[in-house]
Structure formats: C-alpha cells, structure tokens
Amino acid sequence: MVSPFLFWTVAFLTVIPSLALLFARKPTYVAMSMVAVMVGIAVAFIGLSAPFLGLVQIVVYTGAVMMLFLFVLMLVGVGNTESLKESIAGQRWIAVIAAIGLGVIVISATSRAAFGPVGEAVSGEPDVIAHLLFSRYVLAMEVLGALLITAAVGALILTSVPRLLPKRGQEEIMRERLKSGADPVNKPMPGVYARHNALDVPAIGPDGEPLPQSVSRVLQARGQMQDEERYLERVNDVDNSLPKPPAAEGKKEDES
Amino acid sequence: MSPIAFVYLAGVLFAIGSAAVMMRRDAIVAFMGVELMLNAANLAFVAFARMHSEIDGQVMAFFVMVVAAAEVVVGLALIILLFRARQTVSLDEAKELKG
Structure with a gap:
C-alpha cells in the first residue's frame, strides 16, 4: 500500500511543472520545470520501494540528461522564443484533442482492467537489481553497453566538423599580419x-x-x-x- | 491507497508529453516531451512491479533509462546539426532532410 499523502505530493510535483511543457514560452523555463518533474518521479520511485531506481533517476535525468538539454539550449541560443504562427491551421486544438483522447483511452483502459491483490513490497535495493541484471538479463545488459558506446561515437561523428583548411599556427598568423602591413610591435x-x-x-x-x-x-x-x-x-x-x-x-x- | 493510482498518474503525464510533442514547434521542447513520455512509462513499470511484488519491472525501467540516455545523446546531436544547417531549431523550418 502507498500512503495517499505521498501520491498527492508526487502528483502535484509532477503534473503542475509538466504543464510548462505546453504553456511556457522560453525553452529554459521548460527545462527547469522538467527537472522538477524528474525529481517528483524519483520521489515516486522511492515511495514505490525502488530506492535504486529513484537515485538513478536523479543522477541520470536531473543530473545528466536535463543538463545536456541546457547545454544545447545555451549552444543554440536561449533568447529565441518560439513563434506563435501556426503553419498547420488549428494544429494546436487538434493536438490538445488528440492528447486528451490518448489520456482518456489509457486511463479508462486501466480502470477497466482487473488487478489482483497488491502483494508485499519487495525493495529494489542495488544488490537485488544487480543479481537480476547479471543473471537473467545479462544479454540485454551487454547489448545496452554496445548501444551506449554506439550512441556516444555516433554523436561524436555527427557533431564533428572536418577541417577543410590547414591549421593556422602562431607563426602563420604573424606572417600574415606583417604582410598586410600591420605594425610589428604593440x-x-x-x-x-x-x-x-x-x-x-x-x-x-x-x-x-x-x-x-x-x-x-x-x-x-x-x-x-x-x-x-x-x-x-x-x-x-x-x-x-x-x-x-x-x-x-x-x-x-x-x-x- | 493502491499503487494503481500511480499508473493513472503515468497516463496523465504521458498525455501531457504527447501533447507537447504535437503542439510545440521548438525541437528541444518537443524532445523534452518525448522524455516525459518515457518517464511516464517508467513510472507505470515501477508501479506494476510494486503491485506484483516483482523486481523485473524495475529492471525494465532501468533499461528504459539507459536507452533514453543514448537517445538523448543522438537526438541532441541531430538538433545541433539542424541548427548548424538552418540557424534555427524550429521544426517548421526543416522541410527537407537535405542539409
């Protein structure tokens, strides 16, 4: 069983900041409210007897993923806000109706399903998770390692810019300056x-x-x-x- | 209170994330919507794991996190490429894949 206080705290901590995804104009505000959502979900994990996942959620999502998002935001410029012009007429309302429909389908399907009685809590301590990871799911674990390396190398290759001209050192720059008639001294x-x-x-x-x-x-x-x-x-x-x-x-x- | 309440919460978060993906034109914000959807799925996994007294759901959520991290790295690299080619991250501007 889960305490209702925990549930409502998590619900307010996740749903209200996540609305910034829809209404906040500046991407930086969206990123910061997403950090709040991630912390709320981590609290939920710990409350649902998954302490390891809760900590991983904080380390990976708020610590790494959202900071990566902020880095990219700083790279592409935080100043530009999204234009309000719609390229597809009525796209906003179509999207809202489709999302509400999706939520209604998921929630009604969940409410119709018959669930058995809630069992005893099995705490997901790191050693318990590690036993499963390295016994039953060891193949998936290896594949995930390969995937992570592939992703890192892929991102490096995607963002690297090949050098088209030879590198200009200090000596070349100095010669160019003198040739163009600059003063050789300060x-x-x-x-x-x-x-x-x-x-x-x-x-x-x-x-x-x-x-x-x-x-x-x-x-x-x-x-x-x-x-x-x-x-x-x-x-x-x-x-x-x-x-x-x-x-x-x-x-x-x-x-x- | 049954842990099934968290599955409903996950449904609400998933709907909000999908609305963000459909509504927002900023590529980075739309991408954050995808992240929210992944997190909602994780929350449902952990809630079901709690209901059935199994750890496997938590392991699945862990795998989702790892895949999401890999996806974020590649996706943000693609957004940077888009910004280099078009000087904007608006999804409306990217009408063709040619750089």
Missing part, C-alpha cells in the same frame, strides 16, 4: 602621463607627435576622443618651462 598605450592619464587622450610619441592609433577604436567611433592639440600644447609648454640641465662645462669649471 600599439602604444593612450594617455599623456603626468598631465592627463585618461584613456581618451592619444599618446605622444618620442618625436612629440600625437599617436591617434593609441586610443581605443570604440572611443574613436563614439566621438569621445579628446582634442589632441590641446594636450600637445600643454606638453610643449612643460618642455619649454623646464630648466635647462646644468651644462657639463660649468660643472668642470667648479671642480677645477
């Missing part, structure tokens, strides 16, 4: 230090000329670059006002 950092160290002022080269390429392209495109002439004037002003270094001849005269 770009200078922006800012005129000691007077103005903001990123929006071009650096001043050793020749005293501003280097516009030192300012980030983003700032240039936004038109947020400062006027370089203004800062150039001030730097020149500093240069002019600096005291002349004491002449080497003067020092020698003092010593002598």
Whole structure:
C-alpha cells in the first residue's frame, strides 16, 4: 500500500511543472520545470520501494540528461522564443484533442482492467537489481553497453566538423599580419602621463607627435576622443618651462 | 491507497508529453516531451512491479533509462546539426532532410 499523502505530493510535483511543457514560452523555463518533474518521479520511485531506481533517476535525468538539454539550449541560443504562427491551421486544438483522447483511452483502459491483490513490497535495493541484471538479463545488459558506446561515437561523428583548411599556427598568423602591413610591435598605450592619464587622450610619441592609433577604436567611433592639440600644447609648454640641465662645462669649471 | 493510482498518474503525464510533442514547434521542447513520455512509462513499470511484488519491472525501467540516455545523446546531436544547417531549431523550418 502507498500512503495517499505521498501520491498527492508526487502528483502535484509532477503534473503542475509538466504543464510548462505546453504553456511556457522560453525553452529554459521548460527545462527547469522538467527537472522538477524528474525529481517528483524519483520521489515516486522511492515511495514505490525502488530506492535504486529513484537515485538513478536523479543522477541520470536531473543530473545528466536535463543538463545536456541546457547545454544545447545555451549552444543554440536561449533568447529565441518560439513563434506563435501556426503553419498547420488549428494544429494546436487538434493536438490538445488528440492528447486528451490518448489520456482518456489509457486511463479508462486501466480502470477497466482487473488487478489482483497488491502483494508485499519487495525493495529494489542495488544488490537485488544487480543479481537480476547479471543473471537473467545479462544479454540485454551487454547489448545496452554496445548501444551506449554506439550512441556516444555516433554523436561524436555527427557533431564533428572536418577541417577543410590547414591549421593556422602562431607563426602563420604573424606572417600574415606583417604582410598586410600591420605594425610589428604593440600599439602604444593612450594617455599623456603626468598631465592627463585618461584613456581618451592619444599618446605622444618620442618625436612629440600625437599617436591617434593609441586610443581605443570604440572611443574613436563614439566621438569621445579628446582634442589632441590641446594636450600637445600643454606638453610643449612643460618642455619649454623646464630648466635647462646644468651644462657639463660649468660643472668642470667648479671642480677645477 | 493502491499503487494503481500511480499508473493513472503515468497516463496523465504521458498525455501531457504527447501533447507537447504535437503542439510545440521548438525541437528541444518537443524532445523534452518525448522524455516525459518515457518517464511516464517508467513510472507505470515501477508501479506494476510494486503491485506484483516483482523486481523485473524495475529492471525494465532501468533499461528504459539507459536507452533514453543514448537517445538523448543522438537526438541532441541531430538538433545541433539542424541548427548548424538552418540557424534555427524550429521544426517548421526543416522541410527537407537535405542539409
């Protein structure tokens, strides 16, 4: 016998989140509510004296399968929501009627069937399941192992992209850059230090000329670059006002 | 309460999953509907195993889980291929099998 409290808890925990499959617009919400459904079914398994299956359900479904679904959702982009346009007229209502019909058939067939009295609970502990798996069902177990390997290799082959061009290493990339006339060294950092160290002022080269390429392209495109002439004037002003270094001849005269 | 109640619950979940497969155009969501149907079948297996005091039903449910895991791996690889070819996972866009 199963306690009614367990049954109704599991029923609410599975049926209500599973409705997200029909009504939630974003696939991510559907995936998260499917995780709740899987946990509910795991609770049902443990309540139906199948503790091993309950744990496997959590590990395989919520841990592996739904996370795989989330990975693929992230790969194909979570932002796109499904369009509401129906390509087949009235498909939604036909689907709803067909699904309700299917549910009615299954439930009425179950209610008409005559079941014997419920037997004693036999707990599906891991050792009991393992005895069956490796004795009566050992052939099916081997076939399943082959199936899993085939599926993994098949998925690898399906998603692998053959390389059409030879791989470009660091050396090839560097040669291409130099051939296209790029500067072989790093770009200078922006800012005129000691007077103005903001990123929006071009650096001043050793020749005293501003280097516009030192300012980030983003700032240039936004038109947020400062006027370089203004800062150039001030730097020149500093240069002019600096005291002349004491002449080497003067020092020698003092010593002598 | 008899474990047969869980078979009814499995029937409801199976119907919801099949409705999702028929209604939704997003390939990933439709695929999750298939997963829900497999889980509903598992729930019925375990409920029947409890009713008949047998472990074989649980072993069958275990096999279904393994097959479902293999199916998810291949199915999601196919969805990624579809996305690479069409830039969408909508089932309406895939009108021909040619890539």
